Amino acid sequence: MMQIKITNPFAKFLVRIADSEIILGQRLAEMCSNAPTLEEDIALSNLGLDCFGRGEELMKLVSALENNAFTPDDCVFRRNEREYFCIKLVEQPNNDFAWVVVRQFLHDVYVTEIFKQLATNEHQELAALSQKVLKEIEYSKMHSFDWLVRLGRGTEESKMRTQNALNVMWKYTEELFLFDEIDKTYLSDTDAIAANWNLGVNEMFAAADLERPADKKRHILDFRKGFHSEFLGLILADMQYLPRAYPDAKW
Amino acid sequence: MVSTNLNEKEIWGWMTEVPDPEIPIINLVELGVIRAVNLKGNAVEIIITPTYTGCPAKQLFVDLISEKLVEKGINDFEVISRIHPVWTTDWLSEETKAKLLKDGISPPTVHNKKIICPHCKSYNTVLASQFGSTPCQSLYKCLECLEPFNYFKCL
Known part of the structure; x- marks a missing residue:
């Protein structure tokens, strides 16, 4: 079995973002053909493509930093749960359309802040990629923001379900800001990320008339060390089945 | 057999024969995807840049360029994708935008403002959906002729 070891600290940093996007x-x-309307189906599929595109470009950088010991595909399809470093927020299931929208918004505001700082990185390709992502993600952020306003200010039912989604997801936002030494090496100002994220979500809470859930200190093990929610294993089982069962499959 | 008097200009010409897989009315040079053509002896190096990072046509660009080079008798080549400098819709020339409009796709405008209907040329148009048939397009509706149309998003 192939061993995928990521040892370069820059690659370790990039794979966190790449994994979250993938x-x-x-x-x-998973929402393709399951969204509430046809337009939304197309929108969510497009947003998914954006995530895969970003993830792929970042994985290429990761592979290059590890002297091409593995390909981006190996990295995605042949790592186990504990070898993944995505944030727990993105693992949360599509229980309800409100979950999809809340998850997207909280993610978009967070990665926007990350890519803002990487847009001036001395690695030219990473800087260029970040500049591109910033333009693309604006469309996604606009989309999830609009939906939150519509749901939050919609019916009693839509408000209740959106608030519920927020309350559930909120516990996975704390770890986003527990930056370690690796993060601090490649991000210029980690404090600004938390501050700007708070501004962004507070603006949404006001516009959508939703309540900001209380911050509670929880003991959730850090994604940076490969700890995940119960859902990642299931996602990987689904996502990796084919390449693992048929390692040389091509289409 | 590779002709010995191969030059970069000729290769640029071949590249204009490669249509964009999603919007075949324009070619990859007009789209700004082909960034450089370098000749290293008899080896050809083509530098390309992706339009949208999630564009599903990314791999197709490489395949179509490779096919074209093989068709022209070139076997020693490499197609390299680079993100820097960042692709932008600003690279579409006025002629290219006119071609898009003629083909029924409203061309990108600054800040996605003043969007023209490709059917009746009215500016009285409204966004129907931010996301359309390809990652680079949104869906709009004309309030004059009531027809829907695709708009090439500004990036």
């Missing part, structure tokens, strides 16, 4: 892409792909 897993969110997979979650969005």
